[in-house]
Amino acid sequence: MSRSAHPAGPRHADVLPEGHYSAPPADLNRLDPKVWSRTVDRDARGVVTVGGIGVDALAEEFGTPAYFLDEDDFRARCRAWAEAFGKDADVFYAGKAFLSRAVVRWLKEEGLNLDVCSGGELSTALSAGMPAERIAFHGNNKSEDEIRRAVEVGVGRIVLDSFQEIVRVAHIAQSLGKRQRVQIRVTVGVEAHTHEFIATAHEDQKFGIALAGGQAAEAVRRALKLDGLELIGIHSHIGSQIFDMAGFEVSARRVVQLLAEVRDEHGVELPEIDLGGGLGIAYTSEDDPREPHEIAKALSEIVTRECEAAGLRTPRISVEPGRAIVGPTAFTLYRVGTVKPLEGLRTYVSVDGGMSDNIRTALYDAEYSVSLVSRTSEAEPMLSRVVGKHCESGDIVVRDAFLPSDLAPGDLIAVPATGAYCRSMASNYNHALRPPVVAVREGEARVVVRRETEEDLLRLDVG
Numbered sequence: 001m002s003r004s005a006h007p008a009g010p011r012h013a014d015v016l017p018e019g020h021y022s023a024p025p026a027d028l029n030r031l032d033p034k035v036w037s038r039t040v041d042r043d044a045r046g047v048v049t050v051g052g053i054g055v056d057a058l059a060e061e062f063g064t065p066a067y068f069l070d071e072d073d074f075r076a077r078c079r080a081w082a083e084a085f086g087k088d089a090d091v092f093y094a095g096k097a098f099l100s101r102a103v104v105r106w107l108k109e110e111g112l113n114l115d116v117c118s119g120g121e122l123s124t125a126l127s128a129g130m131p132a133e134r135i136a137f138h139g140n141n142k143s144e145d146e147i148r149r150a151v152e153v154g155v156g157r158i159v160l161d162s163f164q165e166i167v168r169v170a171h172i173a174q175s176l177g178k179r180q181r182v183q184i185r186v187t188v189g190v191e192a193h194t195h196e197f198i199a200t201a202h203e204d205q206k207f208g209i210a211l212a213g214g215q216a217a218e219a220v221r222r223a224l225k226l227d228g229l230e231l232i233g234i235h236s237h238i239g240s241q242i243f244d245m246a247g248f249e250v251s252a253r254r255v256v257q258l259l260a261e262v263r264d265e266h267g268v269e270l271p272e273i274d275l276g277g278g279l280g281i282a283y284t285s286e287d288d289p290r291e292p293h294e295i296a297k298a299l300s301e302i303v304t305r306e307c308e309a310a311g312l313r314t315p316r317i318s319v320e321p322g323r324a325i326v327g328p329t330a331f332t333l334y335r336v337g338t339v340k341p342l343e344g345l346r347t348y349v350s351v352d353g354g355m356s357d358n359i360r361t362a363l364y365d366a367e368y369s370v371s372l373v374s375r376t377s378e379a380e381p382m383l384s385r386v387v388g389k390h391c392e393s394g395d396i397v398v399r400d401a402f403l404p405s406d407l408a409p410g411d412l413i414a415v416p417a418t419g420a421y422c423r424s425m426a427s428n429y430n431h432a433l434r435p436p437v438v439a440v441r442e443g444e445a446r447v448v449v450r451r452e453t454e455e456d457l458l459r460l461d462v463g
């Protein structure tokens, strides 16, 4: 996740400060298409636009901070994933990355399925008309109420995460006179190359049932015996923000090995495997993510090869990209409040949001880019740290970035690639009001999640 320190200092530094930053970009006004969504551009005035609308007009109408979601880009990414995997595979968008009713409708229209991991996400999905059979229900500790509702509405699959849950789901399904389609989530023992908080396939963590020690094989044994369950396959998710395909390859290979063991022991060929989500996106110009068609090709080749070697029919594959679909499609727009140069260090740029709208920098030491978007500037680059307005020194949005040295209060700056895990992980810390999500398409901007109000906060506080 880190870039190497580079001997390009801030304009007012004699000694280089600590940090992960590269040389200032040759042109601070350039918007790198790697990190900005597809319809983002600059107009003749130098103002950045999305879907043809200037950020000055957007800030005026919707206020700041706010997330702007490029609907055309979102839909194009859905189509790219669906086309790459084709009709013999299923793409489930991971709603945890960002979910709203508008997003559910877009997914439905573009032919994607949906992965939810809580009763709240399930309810959003159903209320926007996602057919239940296109929903997968995840979670390491689903409540009985959540399970009952999922079974009652007829979700397409529940992904079982523990021995207790195998029994719990079976009993609930049976009590409702149903047979629930399920997968078993396994941990394949891969150390995914990502931040330790978002790696999920090593054995020492809370998700899934380990292949090691025959645990997963035992889970299959138990699930196959229960009348309330129809075991349709095995699930593996190795982590998030991963660039290296090697982890997915090992995971696919180990899952197919389990299918072969199941066939040998029970004479049953499970028809499906799910290889999870986790594909990385570009947060800075130095990140080089894989395209959906490359991922689809790599995964289907490994699965086909391993199945041929084991004499198995190739199972139907599903994947669950969240970040790779929504992440690049949005940016957060902030207004600069203060600019504080610290001699020999860097310049602290305070914005009107912070860790309440983007916790990822504080939580994972994530890297982001940032640009001045309300105008262009020919001023020299200034090593900056973009910080929020919370009572916390770790309230950092962009740890190290270059902004023009004439940056001033009132300017608008934007952080790209904030579509995933920003609004969905937003908090009310310091009673911050969570920002709106505004969808922009072909010259029209529409609020899809409104800004919280002080009344919303007071309504929860019942005295």
Ligand SMILES: Cc1ncc(COP(=O)(O)O)c(C=O)c1O
Pocket (backbone or CB within 6 Å): 094, 096, 097, 115, 138, 237, 239, 240, 241, 276, 277, 278, 279, 320, 321, 322, 323, 324, 420
């Ligand atoms: C089971 C499962 N599927 C899919 C995802 C989506 O991951 P990402 O947004 O990295 O694609 C996650 C989150 O990491 C997950 O836990």
Ligand SMILES: N[C@@H](CCCC[NH3+])C(=O)O
Pocket (backbone or CB within 6 Å): 096, 198, 240, 241, 360, 420, 421
């Ligand atoms: N929320 C994390 C990823 C976890 C994904 C869900 N299992 C992130 O922002 O990167």
